Amino acid sequence: xxxxxxxxxxxxxxxxxxxxxxxxxxxxxxxxxxxxxxxxxxxxxxxxxxxxxxxxxxxxxxxxxxxxxxxxxxxxxxxxxxxxxxxxxxxxxxxxxxxxxxxxxxxxxxxxxxxxxxxxxxxxxxxxxxxxxxxxxxxxxxxxxxxxxxxxxxxxxxxxxxxxxxxxxxxxxxxxxxxxxxxxxxxxxxxxxxxxxxxxxxxxxxxxxxxxxxxxxxxxxxxxxxxxxxxxxxxxxxxxxxxxxxxxxxxxxxxxxxxxxxxxxxxxxxxxxxx
Ligand SMILES: [Cu+2]
Numbered sequence: 001x002x003x004x005x006x007x008x009x010x011x012x013x014x015x016x017x018x019x020x021x022x023x024x025x026x027x028x029x030x031x032x033x034x035x036x037x038x039x040x041x042x043x044x045x046x047x048x049x050x051x052x053x054x055x056x057x058x059x060x061x062x063x064x065x066x067x068x069x070x071x072x073x074x075x076x077x078x079x080x081x082x083x084x085x086x087x088x089x090x091x092x093x094x095x096x097x098x099x100x101x102x103x104x105x106x107x108x109x110x111x112x113x114x115x116x117x118x119x120x121x122x123x124x125x126x127x128x129x130x131x132x133x134x135x136x137x138x139x140x141x142x143x144x145x146x147x148x149x150x151x152x153x154x155x156x157x158x159x160x161x162x163x164x165x166x167x168x169x170x171x172x173x174x175x176x177x178x179x180x181x182x183x184x185x186x187x188x189x190x191x192x193x194x195x196x197x198x199x200x201x202x203x204x205x206x207x208x209x210x211x212x213x214x215x216x217x218x219x220x221x222x223x224x225x226x227x228x229x230x231x232x233x234x235x236x237x238x239x240x241x242x243x244x245x246x247x248x249x250x251x252x253x254x255x256x257x258x259x260x261x262x263x264x265x266x267x268x269x270x271x272x273x274x275x
Contacts, residue, residue: 007071014065018058035191038214038235040207041122042191048115122252124176124194124202127264133205135209137171139216140164141262144183144196144218145178147225158262159249164233167241168211176202177265183229184220193219201264 030050035042058069087093115121120131139151152160166172176185176194183196185205194204196218208214211234218229236244249256260266 017061022057025057037242039190122191124204125199133171137173141175145179174204181222186219187216
């Protein structure tokens with residue numbers, strides 16, 4: 001009995017499914033996924049995820065089509081068949097596989113590198129970041145400790161605040177550090193995530209593009225009340241931000257006088273205890 005043209009059938013079903021599914025995923029599903037568009041880093045992550053979804057949808061479709069086709073067409077009917085002939089060394093299959101996988105991986109590597117170099121994409125880059133936005137960003141030190149966040153503002157007299165407010169449409173340079181255990185600063189709405197390690201100045205960039213509130217939390221299990229390390233910050237207009245930070249400078253002036261001098265990292269308690 002003549003075998004039907006399985007490969008051609010598979011190709012036709014796969015192409016048809018990909019042509020329908022890929023635009024649906026890229027245009028409808030991917031743009032609505034987190035983290036949204038509250039900062040240029042968050043929007044950038046949505047764009048990157050959309051690009052990856054565009055590549056992944058035909059690959060996923062190929063797996064689903066082949067799986068379904070095998071279940072239906074190659075199902076065992078009747079008595080147990082003999083073992084099939086081993087297929088090795090088919091040049092066309094090998095070449096297709098190598099070219100297709102190399103193209104996808106190389107594209108992802110080049111695209112990812114270009115996107116990362118733009119602004120760090122919201123990730124912590126350590127003390128000497130290579131991916132910086134241009135211009136003069138606003139510096140904010142994010143200080144983690146068990147179990148609270150505080151924020152220090154070197155360009156506003158080194159005041160330390162319990163709340164986080166950021167001006168809209170301005171690049172912000174976050175200096176994330178810790179006074180004790182290992183924490184992680186995760187402002188998911190803004191697409192920012194950076195480890196907060198004692199003795200480390202971990203720099204991450206963010207540019208909020210919408211006014212409104214955003215949530216942030218600790219993303220590294222840091223002890224008993226780890227779950228308590230969450231709060232809500234605000235993105236406000238430039239004028240509102242200046243009014244707020246100047247108010248904080250006045251309110252916290254007595255405390256600021258007694259704070260250690262602003263540094264990019266502090267000598268945490270375990271370090272001191274260890275001598
Ligand atoms: Cu923590």
